[in-house]
Amino acid sequence: MPEFKKPLISLIVTCHNLGKYLPECIKSIEKQSYKNFEIIIVDDFSNKETKEIINKNFKNKNTIAGFFNSREIKIIETNKNEGQLGAFLQGLKVSRGEFVCMIDADDVLLEDYLSVLLQAHMRVSVAFVSAAQCEIDENSTIHCLNSLASPTFKNTGGVYKKLPADKIFNMDFEDFEVKKVTNKECPFGAWCWNPSTSAMMRRSALEFLLLYKNVENYKTGADKFIFSFLHLIGSSAVVSKPLFAYRRHGGNCSGTNPVIGDFRYLKPESVKRLVEWNKNLHFDTLNFIIENYSYFCARLNSMNTKKLIFKIVFSVNFVTIKKALKALIFKLS
Numbered sequence: 001m002p003e004f005k006k007p008l009i010s011l012i013v014t015c016h017n018l019g020k021y022l023p024e025c026i027k028s029i030e031k032q033s034y035k036n037f038e039i040i041i042v043d044d045f046s047n048k049e050t051k052e053i054i055n056k057n058f059k060n061k062n063t064i065a066g067f068f069n070s071r072e073i074k075i076i077e078t079n080k081n082e083g084q085l086g087a088f089l090q091g092l093k094v095s096r097g098e099f100v101c102m103i104d105a106d107d108v109l110l111e112d113y114l115s116v117l118l119q120a121h122m123r124v125s126v127a128f129v130s131a132a133q134c135e136i137d138e139n140s141t142i143h144c145l146n147s148l149a150s151p152t153f154k155n156t157g158g159v160y161k162k163l164p165a166d167k168i169f170n171m172d173f174e175d176f177e178v179k180k181v182t183n184k185e186c187p188f189g190a191w192c193w194n195p196s197t198s199a200m201m202r203r204s205a206l207e208f209l210l211l212y213k214n215v216e217n218y219k220t221g222a223d224k225f226i227f228s229f230l231h232l233i234g235s236s237a238v239v240s241k242p243l244f245a246y247r248r249h250g251g252n253c254s255g256t257n258p259v260i261g262d263f264r265y266l267k268p269e270s271v272k273r274l275v276e277w278n279k280n281l282h283f284d285t286l287n288f289i290i291e292n293y294s295y296f297c298a299r300l301n302s303m304n305t306k307k308l309i310f311k312i313v314f315s316v317n318f319v320t321i322k323k324a325l326k327a328l329i330f331k332l333s
Contacts, residue, residue: 006036007036007097007098007099007118008036008037008038008096008097008098008099009034009036009037009038009097009098009099009100009101009114009118009200010037010038010040010091010092010095010096010097010099010100010101010203011029011037011038011039011040011100011101011103012040012042012088012091012092012095012100012101012102012103013025013026013029013039013040013041013042013091013103013104013105014042014044014084014087014088014091014102014103014104014105015041015042015043015044015046015050015054015087015105016044016045016046016050016081016083016084016087016105017046017047017049017050018046018050018104018105018106019046019047019049019050019051019052019053019054019105020049020050020053021105021106021247021249022041022050022053022054022057022058022105023053023057024108024140025103025104025105025106025107025108025109026039026041026057026058026073028108028109028110028111028113029103029109031111032109032111032112032113032114032115033111033112033114033115034114034115034118037097037114038074038095038096038097039073039074040073040074040075040076040091040094040095041054041058041073041074041075041076041105042076042078042087042088042090042091043075043076043077043078044078044081044082044083044084044086044087045077045078045079045080045081045082054075058073058075059075074094076090076091076094078090081219082215082219083215083216083218083219083220083222084196084218084219084220084221084222084223085212085215085217085218085219085222085225085226086215086216086219088102088222088226089209089210089212089215092206092209092210093210095203097203098202098203099117099118099121099200099201099202099203100200100201100202100203100206101114101117101197101199101200101201102196102197102199102201102222102223102226103196103197104195104196104197106247106249107196107197107244107245107246107247108136108140108244108245108247109197109243109244109245110134110171110242110243110244110245112241112243113131113243113244114200116131116176116239116241116243117129117131117199117200117239117243118200120178120200120237120239121200121202123178124178124180124237126180126202126234126235126236126237127201127202127205127230127231127233127234127235127236128199128200128201128202128205128227128230128231128234128236128237129178129199129200129236129237129238129239130193130194130198130199130227130236130237130238130239131194131198131199131238131239131241131242131243131244132146132147132194132198132238132239132240132241132242132243133146133147133149133194133195133197133198133242133243133244133245133246134146134147134171134242134244134245134246135147135149135245135246135248136245136246136247136248137247137248137249138247138248138249140245140247142169142245143248145169145171145242146242147194147242147246149194149195149246171242173241173242176239176240176241177239177240178237178238178239178240179237179238179240180235180236180237181193181231181235181236181237181238182235183231183232183235183311186231186236187311187315187316188228188231188232188282188285188311188312188315189228189278189281189282189315191224191227192231192236192238193223193227193236193238194246195223195246196222196223197244197246198243198244199223199227201226201230202230202234205230205233205234206226206230208229208233208292208295208296208299209226209229211288211292211295212288214284214288217280217284218277220273221273221274221277224277224278224281225277225281225284225285228281228285229285229288232285232308232311232312233300233308282312282313282315285312286309286312286313289305289308289309289312290309293305296308
């Protein structure tokens with residue numbers, strides 16, 4: 001086999017007032033088994049405490065052992081609170097990787113995160129791949145090794161062998177499944193993945209979003225917009241292996257959900273927020289394509305660009321309709 005180059009992966013860590021979790025997040029990146037990566041921390045107009053943590057631990061320091069492409073962590077400081085989408089796009093502008101990950105500063109990566117997601121990309125040609133997740137709390141105590149938060153894998157049954165106490169928390173999953181998600185089972189506006197940190201995205205697909213201007217629409221929930229758009233233009237795949245730990249600390253969308261991974265128990269304000277994202281998603285994406293129609297035609301040709309528009313206009317997402325009805329009932333009650 002020829003000596004092909006290994007692709008560079010850009011990890012863009014978006015951080016707004018989450019400084020106390022950031023060192024653990026960066027440390028988990030240092031421990032990755034796949035080493036050809038770069039780290040970009042986007043400090044999204046954080047408070048004084050977070051800025052001090054970033055300055056003390058990451059600024060102008062060669063902290064990454066075995067970091068092939070750079071000896072530094074790049075730091076970007078925004079002049080205002082851009083929000084999750086705006087901060088991510090700021091990092092994307094300076095990133096160099098053929099593949100890109102959007103990492104939340106409060107999450108933690110397992111050591112095979114990059115290697116397994118990259119392996120999935122090498123086997124399935126899609127715009128992005130999303131992994132399963134573990135669940136931890138604000139103190140990094142683990143609550144679940146394989147969350148049911150993603151609806152794509154329903155690992156609810158099975159027969160398990162009793163393990164010794166010290167083996168219960170073993171995360172060494174040797175086998176994993178990669179499943180391509182079709183537009184039929186996940187129409188535009190539906191959700192079939194895990195949150196932001198779960199995904200590794202192709203840069204060639206992400207570059208479209210550098211033209212998107214209305215970033216204030218997705219100060220939170222950027223993954224909903226980004227994943228829906230990427231799935232629309234290039235499909236997606238999911239990996240059954242848990243590759244990162246999602247932290248529930250009360251400040252995130254599902255932070256006080258008493259049943260892990262069960263969206264029936266979302267906070268009322270979280271339900272309203274999800275409905276708002278779904279309501280705006282179709283219009284925002286449609287308007288984005290129309291405003292940049294010439295660019296889309298040049299990249300995808302006119303026929304395929306029109307197909308994207310038709311998919312958005314005629315997509316039927318019964319989950320969204322169900323959530324909208326729930327929000328209406330909540331509003332009237």
